[in-house]
Amino acid sequence: MGKQGFVFHNNPSLLLLLLLLFEATNVGGAARLNHWESGIRLPSDEPQGVDNQELGTRWAVLVVGSAGFGNYRHQADVCHAYQLLRKGGLKEENIIVFMCDDIAMNELNPRPGIIINHPQGDDVYAGVPKDYTGEHVTAENLYAVLLGNKSALSGGSGKVVDSHPNDRIFIYYSDHGGPGVPGMPNMPLLYAMDFLDVLKKKHAAGSYREMVIYVEACESGSIFEGIMPNDLNIYVTTASNAQESSWGTYCPGMDPPPPPEFITCLTSHVPSDCGSLTQYGMKHMRAFANVCNNGVSRSLMEEACVAACGGRDPRPWHPSNHGYSA
Numbered sequence: 001m002g003k004q005g006f007v008f009h010n011n012p013s014l015l016l017l018l019l020l021l022f023e024a025t026n027v028g029g030a031a032r033l034n035h036w037e038s039g040i041r042l043p044s045d046e047p048q049g050v051d052n053q054e055l056g057t058r059w060a061v062l063v064v065g066s067a068g069f070g071n072y073r074h075q076a077d078v079c080h081a082y083q084l085l086r087k088g089g090l091k092e093e094n095i096i097v098f099m100c101d102d103i104a105m106n107e108l109n110p111r112p113g114i115i116i117n118h119p120q121g122d123d124v125y126a127g128v129p130k131d132y133t134g135e136h137v138t139a140e141n142l143y144a145v146l147l148g149n150k151s152a153l154s155g156g157s158g159k160v161v162d163s164h165p166n167d168r169i170f171i172y173y174s175d176h177g178g179p180g181v182p183g184m185p186n187m188p189l190l191y192a193m194d195f196l197d198v199l200k201k202k203h204a205a206g207s208y209r210e211m212v213i214y215v216e217a218c219e220s221g222s223i224f225e226g227i228m229p230n231d232l233n234i235y236v237t238t239a240s241n242a243q244e245s246s247w248g249t250y251c252p253g254m255d256p257p258p259p260p261e262f263i264t265c266l267t268s269h270v271p272s273d274c275g276s277l278t279q280y281g282m283k284h285m286r287a288f289a290n291v292c293n294n295g296v297s298r299s300l301m302e303e304a305c306v307a308a309c310g311g312r313d314p315r316p317w318h319p320s321n322h323g324y325s326a
Helices: 015-021 069-087 140-147 191-202 278-282 285-293 298-310
Strands: 004-007 024-026 058-064 093-096 168-174 210-216 233-238
Touching: 015 069, 015 285, 058 069, 058 140, 093 140, 140 191
Parallel strands: 004 233, 058 093, 058 168, 168 210, 210 233
Antiparallel strands: none
16 A cells, blocks of 8 residues: 655755655655655666556656746746656656746846846756746646546646656745645635546556655645645655745745845745735635634625734835745
8 A cells, every 4th residue: 555655845945856856765754755855867777677657757746826026936937846846857748847937037037038037046946947937827727637637627738747657746835825725826726636637537547656745835735734635645745834935935035035137035924914815815715714704795805804904014014024935
């Protein structure tokens, strides 16, 4: 029986992106992998005399759940992940990218056509495939891609994870999050139970050997903690537990800062009492649900929000004073 590993990674980095590039002999334990080889295995390094079907194919699905220049870091992280995977030997045809693609040519980008994820970093945007962009970055398309169901797709490149029993799959998701709900730029959001149902279907189809999932979002542990089955042969790690925020870095006002021309974080929202209603709602979803379930109307909610936020001085909550959550 396969085992599901689960850890909280409180210092988010892209180190976990290398996991799929290693050849795992087993996924085990609740806090670690039993064994990973010590280096990235390139295609030329595969063992001689072993049938390709036995080795299987390595797949990667990279997902940005946000949009807008203020969320620059999420697309920067996914673009960086793509470059690491390509250098590690994954074929472009086996990497599927979801991102709105509204950052590189954004009028606020001081380096048009370029995305960096480090103050001295090179461009990570070049060559990244535009599989599912703009309105096609949806939970429904993500589910269809993971299940290899081309008939369920709406727009995009049509690439899906057409995997087989010996294949390994890596999923990397970067965005904001709330209790049990990672964000998506188009409704509906990605709900934990729906996502887990997709993973169960993928496992029941016998179409992978092992899977690694890395979720980089606030309260990302809530997607799996206490509800993730133990028999799917999936290793999960998250940037935070079920109740804490994860944080951006290389942000204005931090040390080290981004290049001076940048007004946003380079890598993995701005917390405020009266900020973006969408992100505020995600962070306080349980409270909003209780309000709605008690019959409070939308008009009364809008009136209350205007009254609460209209007189607030936002300066004390500026991220340079309060920090940048994921």
